[in-house]
Amino acid sequence: MFNYSFKKSIPIMTGYIFIGIAFGILLHSQGFNFLWAAGMALFVYAGSAQFVIVALMVSRAALPVAALMVFLVNSRHMFYGISFIQRFKSMGKKYWYMIYTLTDETYSVLCQIKDDTQITDEEKNDRMFLVSMLNQIYWVIGCTVGALIGEILPFSTEGIEFSMTALFVVIFVEQWISWREKGTHIPAITGVISAVVCLAIFGADKFILPSIIITVGILLSLEKRIELKEIDNEKEIENE
Numbered sequence: 001m002f003n004y005s006f007k008k009s010i011p012i013m014t015g016y017i018f019i020g021i022a023f024g025i026l027l028h029s030q031g032f033n034f035l036w037a038a039g040m041a042l043f044v045y046a047g048s049a050q051f052v053i054v055a056l057m058v059s060r061a062a063l064p065v066a067a068l069m070v071f072l073v074n075s076r077h078m079f080y081g082i083s084f085i086q087r088f089k090s091m092g093k094k095y096w097y098m099i100y101t102l103t104d105e106t107y108s109v110l111c112q113i114k115d116d117t118q119i120t121d122e123e124k125n126d127r128m129f130l131v132s133m134l135n136q137i138y139w140v141i142g143c144t145v146g147a148l149i150g151e152i153l154p155f156s157t158e159g160i161e162f163s164m165t166a167l168f169v170v171i172f173v174e175q176w177i178s179w180r181e182k183g184t185h186i187p188a189i190t191g192v193i194s195a196v197v198c199l200a201i202f203g204a205d206k207f208i209l210p211s212i213i214i215t216v217g218i219l220l221s222l223e224k225r226i227e228l229k230e231i232d233n234e235k236e237i238e239n240e
Helices: 002-029 034-043 048-058 063-074 076-089 092-100 104-114 121-152 162-182 186-202 208-221 223-239
Strands: none
Touching: 002 034, 002 048, 002 104, 002 121, 034 048, 034 121, 048 063, 076 092, 076 104, 076 121, 076 208, 092 121, 104 121, 186 208, 208 223
16 A cells, blocks of 8 residues: 555655755755754645745745735635545544645645545545655655755755746646546646636736636536546447
8 A cells, every 4th residue: 555655656756855955945045944944844834835935934024914925825725625525524533634735746646546446445545645644754855855955055046946837847747648548638728728818817926826716617517528528438448
């Protein structure tokens, strides 16, 4: 079971460790030691929001302002997390931890496990938990190591925040391949189109949340159609 979860988490591991290192270096460059990096990775664990927090800390932003900013940056989690509410509730005491660790990247892997028809629900729950825990461990390691490296070697942090964008691109490519195997690219195409349209309307700083709302709304309305395409594709594969 551990081997299965570890293999599923390898793409996230490669991204989280290097992006975590980038965050740790950036945090150290602003005057915070490795304990801050480890603490934020453990108790904030917010990916892109952590990069935002660094700027807020440096500018001495008021706590309510910082809280609101982080909430807005991570509010997208509420929309795609809806599909896992019942699954997480069935995991008992692990429920709150699963909610806490549901990052964008973890979500993409959990969807693959959730759709796996070759394992039982109990096995899915155990594997989901292991994946979520491993992903946070990778992030803690990356952030801590980055801050330690920053104390030893001097780095220019210009453009380092782009590492998060690079990880999202890798995840999208992986999901595109997964959707191709299911016989439909509707989710990917919907997401791309809504993002481009919202980018043009709202601008680079405000397009994420409306694009997610639009994407979720469209996909919910097309849920039956997508499911039928996936079923038809599975039948075609079985007949081959």
